[in-house]
Amino acid sequence: MKKKIVAIVAAMTMTFTLAACGSSSTAPNASSAAPSEAPEAASEEAASTEAAAETTAETEETASTAAASAELLPGGGSKIIYCITPSTSNVYFKTVQDISTSKGEELGYEVKCFSHDDDAAKQSDLFDQAIADKAAFIVCDNAGADASVEAVQRARDAGIPTFLVDREINKDGVAAAQLVADNAQGAADVAEAFCESMEYTGKYAELLGLESDTNCQVRSDNFHSVIDQYTDMEMVAQQSANWDQTEAYEKTETILQSNPEITGIICGNDTMACGAAAAVKDAGRDDIKIIGVDGSDDAGALIKSGQMVGTALQQIAMITQTAVEEGDAYLNGTAPESEKQLIPCVVITADNVDKLSGFVYSE
Amino acid sequence: MKSKDNSKLMMTLMKGRTFIVLVVLLIFFSIANNKFLQVTTLTMLAKHVALYGILAIGMTFVIITGGIDLSVGSVVGLAGMIAGGMIQEGVTLQFAGVTLYFSVPMIVIFSIILGGLVGLVNGFIITKLGVAPFITTLGTMYICRGFANLRSGGATFSSIAGEEGLGNTGFKSIGGSIGIIPVGAVIFLILAVIGAVLLKKTAFGWHVLAVGGNERSARLSGIKADKVKIIVYIISGVMAAIVGLINTAQLAAAHPASGDSWEMNAIAAAVLGGTSMAGGSGTIVGTIVGAFVIGVINDGMTMCGVSEFWQKVIRGFVIIAAVVIDQMQRNMEAKMALQSRNENK
Structure with a gap:
């Protein structure tokens, strides 16, 4: 376990050093070992450098708590939240992205938002992208109760917890939490x-x-x-x-x-x-x-x-906010009380x- | 001699087949629902048909030249968003720090010019850069839908009534009605007449048919094929923008997803009306009858409470049946031409 922690910390530091140089970030401990482009790495150079030291410290803490409770996933390693929703031509889903961004940034994350346009295949690609990008955690309004299970599982296998908002999936124990409106x-x-x-x-x-x-x-x-x-x-x-x-x-x-x-x-x-x-x-x-x-x-x-x-x-604003907060708490060692959480609607x-x-x- | 008369009758029936289908459908739905054959139902029908009927007029010109325009549905959304945005938010000139509001006629003209520009771009890429129409308009379809969403960040412009003080009221009247006749239906009628005259009675119309029939011989006989093609895409774009304006005014809201997949309805109407996908033949009257067939099926089945799923199945069958009959008619025409030539010998 100790070796793993050291490896993660080492990977983190190297990742950020590389990102700061504007080159593609490769993680030595990634099982897939696929070199991945960090799409916005260049534009985030300065911020990353500044955050690097702080992040490394935090990751250390995260990793050790992960060691304490074996069930918790360590996160991908970076301080990036992936927010994946249906098309933002519906204001409702735009709200998910907007709130994720504001709340995530408030908690010191970088937030990248994408739309899967209710296409499970596109969603699967976006999850791969998140895994390759070493996302801390994923906030997702999924593209289908059955079609999304596989992608969420893949993220879990890569150590990245997924927080589902708005829509459920048909399998328990895959996502870190499912927050849906009643x-x-x-x-x-x-x-x-x-x-x-x-x-x-x-x-x-x-x-x-x-x-x-x-x-x-x-x-x-x-x-x-x-x-x-x-x-x-x-x-x-x-x-x-x-x-x-x-x-x-x-x-x-x-x-x-x-x-x-x-x-x-x-x-x-x-x-x-x-x-x-x-x-x-x-x-x-x-x-x-x-x-x-x-x-x-x-x-x-x-x-x-x-x-x-x-x-x-x-x-949905409250649901998303809760999801981001729970994601942050999760990486700090506190898992949500229950996976399925029903948020009541207001007439x-x-x-x-x-x-x-x-x-x-x-x- | 008798058999010749029979086949002549057959030909007439086949030529008017879509119209016959329309009449049969009207009779069928009148029996199925006693409220169907009412003036108010028919004006409503005209209003619904107008939206994709107008698209189909432009589409007919494009298909006759052997092309296709998949971008029209997106242009409907984009034109609506541009018009809605200009009314609700005005145009902010950031360098000058002022927000300009335009009058409704200006907004209408601007939106129509925008639709024409999309058509111009389509036509230019297809003729001058030699990209297939299907690919070109698929590209502009995505581009226009993207811009429609970007205009508001995905939100709906819902206060498009305008303000007296800004002098931009009156947009909603485009979606209203004159007496009991919906404005949309009136615009549809006017555009249909213009389209029919343009195609049948002008040199340009003949050029369109010639380019679609055999582009090489059309070029050799001095027709500027590229120019003709660019113009038909502009017509199609303008029609789409007009539909965008009518739709936005009717809903009293501009929604960026408006017009999604309407190009398919327009293509279906044109094909039902006897326009050949291979190019070279087609009429505006046929297209309009085709549009009404689709409209009657949609509204009639809704009024009878048929589920949306069955509506789709039936619409599909009707389209395929129409093309099958179209093919039969062509074969028969060829056979008759051969027959009369043999008799003359």
């Missing part, structure tokens, strides 16, 4: 607000997300677990709008043609809810209650103006919408 509770709670606004009676339509997505099913099931209790409420149309705004707009218009009697629309996410709200407004209807899930600022604005009833805020309605901003709910 979609079931959030959907059920916002459905309750929906029923109340509908006065527990009337016909409604549902816009589903991508039907192959787990979240789509979970949310829909929990909407119905609440709404179906009220026998006077009847769903007359159910269509998929693939999480997409334009599609939701067109589907809503079409449903309003075939079922003009509806007085409510439940949507699997806020993007679709915004599309539905635009269509309802264009149709000159103001009697239709709309709910979504996510808690985006766009939905917040619609709730303020009365075009939407409510949404379930997944506290946002006209009453508390003022407290919502950038996926943060401030009491």
Whole structure:
């Protein structure tokens, strides 16, 4: 064990010395032994040099605690956090990257952010890149519950802990922690607000997300677990709008043609809810209650103006922040209490919408 | 003699096949859902069809020259983001430290010019640098989508109503309606007429068909093939930008992922309308009928509550069936031409 610690420290020091010279960083103890380019090494030269001494000291500490508790992974060796998320064309995932960056930098890390665009193969490549880059730990919003297990396992084998946020994977004991929003509770709670606004009676339509997505099913099931209790409420149309705004707009218009009697629309996410709200407004209807899930600022604005009833805020900012903090604590020898952590959703309605901003709910 | 009359009738039926399919679909959905054949449903249908119908007009020109334009979906997103950004945030000149706000007509013109520029770049790379259209437009597809996301860092521009004080109100009217007729449908109609006249009645239209039919002989007969090709990509880019503006105005929000994979709908509409992927033949009227077939399938099945998965399956079958019939028609035409030549002997 002692030899290993020495090797890690030696590797660390050499890595940083090399990085400071702007050349590619190779680690002598890497099992893969593949020479890897540190993509941003050059631009980080100065910072790295300064941090080198400090980092080495810290690594020593980390390594010794790792020795104390054999279960904890040592981390890749560098002070780099890899943040891997779906495409940032959704503000929700952009928040994951932004919060990781700010919190990570606050804790003295360098943070590199990437998008896997929901492509498991691309995600796998990014994990390889993180391993080659000796990432301290990985924060990941993964690209598929089954397809991601292998990549996370590979990082684990390389000694790098992965902290999954937002979405789970279908295997325990691979990731260091899985922090997810309680979609079931959030959907059920916002459905309750929906029923109340509908006065527990009337016909409604549902816009589903991508039907192959787990979240789509979970949310829909929990909407119905609440709404179906009220026998006077009847769903007359159910269509998929693939999480997409334009599609939701067109589907809503079409449903309003075939079922003009509806007085409510439940949507699997806020993007679709915004599309539905635009269509309802264009149709000159103001009697239709709309709910979504996510808690985006766009939905917040619609709730303020009365075009939407409510949404379930997944506290993604808080989730990400917790993940980064737990990652830092983990490397300092404290593992999270449990691997799976459910963070409750907050129902946002006209009453508390003022407290919502950038996926943060401030009491 | 009788058999000749029969085959003539057959030919007429085949030429109007897409239209017949459209009528059959309309009848079918009217029976399946009694709310389908209403004025409001039909205007809504026109509004939905307008979005990819306009793309399909540009796409028809491109496909006739033997090319393809995969970048249009991304240009829809980019044009929307540029217009949305100019309204919500204005243009900040950092060196002067001022933020300029433009009037809606200016923003519309700017977005359309931008779409045209993307087309110009496509056309230039394809003709002057000799890169295959599929590759070139695949590249610009990624580039435009990237810029659309970069414009806002992935966020949506959701306050595009404009402000009275800044003099940039009125953008939403592009997505509104005149009486009961949606503005989008009106623009679609106008562009369709312009497109049809341009293709059938002008020298440029004949040049497009000639370049697509046989580029070498077109060049030899003095047609500037490169210029013609560049212009068709510009037309396609401009159409995409117009769709981006309409879509943004309808949603009252500019979303960077808008228009994702719409190029496929546009290609499908053109092919359904009888445009040959090999180039050289196609009509705007056909394309518009094709666009309506797709629109009727989409909206009709949604109104009947058919799942999205089946909608995709059926759309696929219709496209393949259309091309199979198209092939049969070509074979039959060739056979008839041969027959009449033999009779004349």
